[in-house]
Amino acid sequence: MLLLIATLVLFALAGWAGITYAKHALWRGLLVAVLPLIGIGVVSATGNVLLAYVALLPLGYFAYKDRGSEYDILWPVIGLVAATWFWTYAAEQSRHATVVASEEKAAAYRQSSEADATNAAQTIAQWPQRAATLKLHRGKLSLSDTGAELVVPEHWRFIDAEPLREALSGTKHFPGFGVIGWLVHERVDITQLDTLWYVEVDADRRGHVKAGGVDDSDLEHRKGEATARINAKAFAGGAPSFSFVKFREAPNYDASYDRAVWVDQMSYPGETALLLDCYAIKLGKEAQIWFRMREQYEGARELCMRSVRLMAGKTQFASGSSYGDYSWPMDDNSGFDLGEVIASEHRVDD
Structure with a gap:
């Protein structure tokens, strides 16, 4: 709410300055009105607060040059400087609140999983009985509060994450933070953990991710570096070590579906392959x-890739929540493009 108020105030002051300076020349009025908005838009995309004030420098020059005339915009410019500070403060508060909430939820999930780790053997033994009581969903599903809907494909079933968390604490199948649930094929026997496979569904609400960077030539190298840093932090916390080897299927972005698909080849502890x-x-x-x-395993590569691609193709965001509905500076921006997300660079500082 604070960010919305700050944005509206800034819009009003930019409009005041633009209307006043349009008496001089229409193009100058438009320039004066647009520059502050460009400034906060760049801040939304890059996180560099200084650029918002750089965008106001031409307005400061105009205010000084035409002071005392009918084109005087000194007071609107002073107001814009204050409003820009207010907006950057509100944006930082909004980002901080989101991060804190995410960290608290993640910590709660870690504590829950760690507390039950010693009971993993008992959990596994009880799984067949618990699995038999899980509710399997079909049809159209609303995916949390993301504004997205998934039409569960024929022969597939959806299982909510919460009962899975209660039943799988301490095991490698425990649904992590952000996971909404599993999609399981009807031919899979979910009571058998040793042979169980599923598509995990996760919601990420970091803000808008720009559909760019997928074809960067250094993407594979960056993925390796980011994964190594993530692994180092996890290993320091007692988690098993893992590493990224290469893209087994290079990332591909389909703009008609707002969808990217790729396959990572990984090295995991305890696995010879x-x-x-x-x-x-x-x-x-x-x-x-x-x-x-x-x-x-490699033999399941086609099934693996087709399954995740199918699910993304069956997912649609409602009107007002789709990729094309984004507008700055009103909507939250993650500061990452799709290439950075695929390279896991957005997770390095989590």
């Missing part, structure tokens, strides 16, 4: 829906 992690991501205005199949 390299395994595959398959990903598809559906872009929305401020949220992204992820579909993942992890730790699959």
Whole structure:
């Protein structure tokens, strides 16, 4: 709410300055009105607050040059400087609140999982009975509060994450933070953890992700570096080590579906063979829906990739929440493009 108020105030002051300076020349009035908005838009995309004030420098020059005339915009410019500070403060508060809330939820999930780790054997033993009671969903589903809907494909079923968390604490199948649920094929026996496979559905609400950077030539190298940094932090916390080897299927972005698909080749502890992690991501205005199949053998590559791509294709954001509905500076921006997300660079500082 604070960010919305700050944005409206800035719009009003920019309009005041633009209307006043349009008496001089229409193009100058438009320039004066647009520059402050460009400034905060650039801040939304880059996170560099200084650029918002740089955008006001031409207005300061105009205010000084035409002071005392009918084109005097001194007071609107002073107001814009104050409003820009107010907007950057509100944007930082909004970002901080989002980060704190995410960290608190993540910490709660970690504590829950760690507390039950010692009971993993008992959990696994009880799984067949618990699995038999899980509710399997079909048809159209609303995916959390992301504004997205998934039409569950024929022969597939959706299972909510909460009962899975209660039943799988301490196991490698425990749904992590952000996971909405699983999509399981009807031929899969969910009571058998040793042979269980599924598509994990995850919602990420970091803000708008620009559909760019997928074809960057250094993307694979950056993915390796980011994964190494993420692994180092996880390993320091007692988690098993893992590493990214290469893209087994290079990232591909389909603008007609606002969807990217790719396959990572990974090295995991305790595995003699390299395994595959398959990903598809559906872009929305401020949220992204992820579909993942992890730790699959090479022989399952086609099934793995087709499954995640199918689920992303069956997902649609409602009107007002789709990728094309994004507008700055009114909507939240993650500061990352799709290439950076695929390279896991958005997770390095989590």
